[in-house]
Amino acid sequence: MVEITRRQAIEDAASSLFRERGYSGTSVRDIARAVDIQGASLYAHVTSKQEVLWSIVERMAGRFEAAADAIEAADPGGATFGPGVYLIDLVRAHVGVITDDIERASVFVHEWRALQGDRRAEIAGRRDAYEARFRAVIADGIRSGTFQGPDPLVAAGYILTALNGLVTWYRPDGRLSPRDIADSYADLSLRTVQSARRSR
Amino acid sequence: MVEITRRQAIEDAASSLFRERGYSGTSVRDIARAVDIQGASLYAHVTSKQEVLWSIVERMAGRFEAAADAIEAADPGGATFGPGVYLIDLVRAHVGVITDDIERASVFVHEWRALQGDRRAEIAGRRDAYEARFRAVIADGIRSGTFQGPDPLVAAGYILTALNGLVTWYRPDGRLSPRDIADSYADLSLRTVQSARRSR
DNA sequence: TCCGCCTCCTAACGAGCGTTAGTTAGGGGT
DNA sequence: ACCCCTAACTAACGCTCGTTAGGAGGCGGA
Numbered sequence: 001m002v003e004i005t006r007r008q009a010i011e012d013a014a015s016s017l018f019r020e021r022g023y024s025g026t027s028v029r030d031i032a033r034a035v036d037i038q039g040a041s042l043y044a045h046v047t048s049k050q051e052v053l054w055s056i057v058e059r060m061a062g063r064f065e066a067a068a069d070a071i072e073a074a075d076p077g078g079a080t081f082g083p084g085v086y087l088i089d090l091v092r093a094h095v096g097v098i099t100d101d102i103e104r105a106s107v108f109v110h111e112w113r114a115l116q117g118d119r120r121a122e123i124a125g126r127r128d129a130y131e132a133r134f135r136a137v138i139a140d141g142i143r144s145g146t147f148q149g150p151d152p153l154v155a156a157g158y159i160l161t162a163l164n165g166l167v168t169w170y171r172p173d174g175r176l177s178p179r180d181i182a183d184s185y186a187d188l189s190l191r192t193v194q195s196a197r198r199s200r
Numbered sequence: 201m202v203e204i205t206r207r208q209a210i211e212d213a214a215s216s217l218f219r220e221r222g223y224s225g226t227s228v229r230d231i232a233r234a235v236d237i238q239g240a241s242l243y244a245h246v247t248s249k250q251e252v253l254w255s256i257v258e259r260m261a262g263r264f265e266a267a268a269d270a271i272e273a274a275d276p277g278g279a280t281f282g283p284g285v286y287l288i289d290l291v292r293a294h295v296g297v298i299t300d301d302i303e304r305a306s307v308f309v310h311e312w313r314a315l316q317g318d319r320r321a322e323i324a325g326r327r328d329a330y331e332a333r334f335r336a337v338i339a340d341g342i343r344s345g346t347f348q349g350p351d352p353l354v355a356a357g358y359i360l361t362a363l364n365g366l367v368t369w370y371r372p373d374g375r376l377s378p379r380d381i382a383d384s385y386a387d388l389s390l391r392t393v394q395s396a397r398r399s400r
Numbered sequence: 401t402c403c404g405c406c407t408c409c410t411a412a413c414g415a416g417c418g419t420t421a422g423t424t425a426g427g428g429g430t
Numbered sequence: 431a432c433c434c435c436t437a438a439c440t441a442a443c444g445c446t447c448g449t450t451a452g453g454a455g456g457c458g459g460a
Contacts, residue, residue: 006437024224025314028418040419041438049418110310114225150384154376158388161365162358169357176354184350188358192392206407228448240449241408249448402460409454417446424439430432 007045009035014052015103023053023107023114053111054119060101060108061126067093068133083141087193088186090134094163095185099170099178106167131160138193147193159189207245209235214252215303223253223307223314253311254319260301260308261326267293268333283341287393288386290334294363295385299370299378306367331360338393347393359389 013034017026028049029039046052071089078086098105112123135156141147149155163185170181213234217226228249229239246252271289278286298305312323335356341347349355363385370381 022222022224022314024222027416029416037437038439039417040421040440043419044437114222150387151376154381154384155388157365157369158362158385161368162362165357165361165365168361176351181354184354185358187350188355188392191394192388194391227446229446237407238409239447240410240412240451243449244407404457404459406457407455409452411451413448413450415447417444420443421441422439423441425437427435429434 006035010042010045011052011056012103015056015107018053018056018111019103019106023049023111050116050119053107053114056104056107057112057115057123060097060104061123061130063097063101064094064108064130065126067097068130072133078137078140083137083144083146084190086137087134087141088190090137091159091163091186091189092182095166095182096178098163098166099172099181102167102170102172109164109167131156134160141193148195149193155193159192162189162192206235210242210245211252211256212303215256215307218253218256218311219303219306223249223311250316253307253314256304256307257312257315257323260297260304261323261330263297263301264294264308264330265326267297268330272333278337278340283337283344283346284390286337287334287341288390290337291359291363291386291389292382295366295382296378298363298366299372299381302367302370302372309364309367331356334360341393348395349393355393359392362389362392 010031014026014031017030017034020026021030027039028042031049031052032039032042068090071086071093075081075086075089112127113120115123135152138147138149138155138159139152142149142152147155166181166185176184210231214226214231217230217234220226221230227239228242231249231252232239232242268290271286271293275281275286275289312327313320315323335352338347338349338355338359339352342349342352347355366381366385376384
């Protein structure tokens, strides 16, 4: 990871620390130390600690949204390829965004609550809108008989938290490539909304 | 919730605050204010902030373990009723522990990382041992042909994070009762490890 | 009546917090 | 030669942090 700007290096260091110790558990002097600088010198590059968190979270929100937008653009409402393909694509995209930048993704998933005021509300809203895409495709699939499930809300909650849980165990240098995980997670998620074969 | 001891009231208040703002984001004066006391007066009931977190996390670890122990005792190794029933029972038990005390469960899931030194290591080990029960039953089921899956480790990770994700959206006063959720989650989890019926 | 516990208080400690102010050193453009 | 920009520094601000010390009031049991 070659750093171009000092600002980027600071955000990378902050992401890593926020992930490890949480936003509240990380001091600006901790971040500064990670880029070999005095605490006060950080403020030449950054206006506040809160703004660093915002920058990280906002960028990741944008990535998730863009990935989902691309899928919607390719197959509006899943009308062409059906809810199964649409759901699989959403899952693969979600996994891809996480594995692409695990530190920032982890901060996005766990630390967005540390945002204050309007920014927190904005992210809460955008998260909800994003999750609604999953709820919609699941509800669609159930309505059309492609999926079977107890409740679209519960199923969406189950799948989405499973996907986000990836940030707790994914290791870039681990046995499984992002591709492997995307394949597995797409498979598991599709099964989750389809009736199981009976077996004893 | 009728409080018997002052200590219990303090732990309840701390659980609620740790859940909302995180361990680092909560000060001892915040906890004290929640039980209408001066910050320093807390130390008549508690030896340190860290010890309060430990008390909460340790108790919940015990609950999860006890619930799983009961299942193992009733059907050792799933030898009698098979992996399907065993997994369903584990899932129902896990959901039950969470819905039974959502605040403490949420702290257990998210804030155990704030523990320091040996205590953190101990909980990490106990968590891993607990999760191994899920991995084992899934691997068993795959070996015996009851389950089909891409990888027992991935499947276990997927299911466990889905279950733990319940702490982020469960509301005791919501539409769904703990029973409803246990039913749905047991169903969804079983599907996750079984091949889907083909449908278009 | 007195003892001892329980609960809570005020005052204070040293450390660390996020942030501001003012300054310095070096390099590139005019 | 001059100027400004960038990137860093030291010093300090007011505040909050977790925690300790020492004491006061009330209540149950001997």
